[in-house]
Amino acid sequence: MTANAASSPTQGSRPGGSFWNKLVGGLDRIGFTPLGAFLVILLALLPWLPVFKQEHYVRWLIMGAFLAAQSQLSISRPATSTS
Numbered sequence: 001m002t003a004n005a006a007s008s009p010t011q012g013s014r015p016g017g018s019f020w021n022k023l024v025g026g027l028d029r030i031g032f033t034p035l036g037a038f039l040v041i042l043l044a045l046l047p048w049l050p051v052f053k054q055e056h057y058v059r060w061l062i063m064g065a066f067l068a069a070q071s072q073l074s075i076s077r078p079a080t081s082t083s
Helices: 019-029 034-048 055-076
Strands: none
Touching: 019 034, 034 055
């Protein structure tokens, strides 16, 4: 019989789970993956870099933020049928 590493009590696992699992679970509840949350945060921080302070970059970054917000809205609120 072999022991599974995830269920082994010697690995330091706690009943509540690890910080990463709690973070991923919280992000999943609001419709984000860890990569998606990181990219939205990166998108929000880019205008403070000197390279991205030019007007045409700021326009694209604002449009990207609107698209990210819209995509999360459509995921969290599924369409309903009116039949």
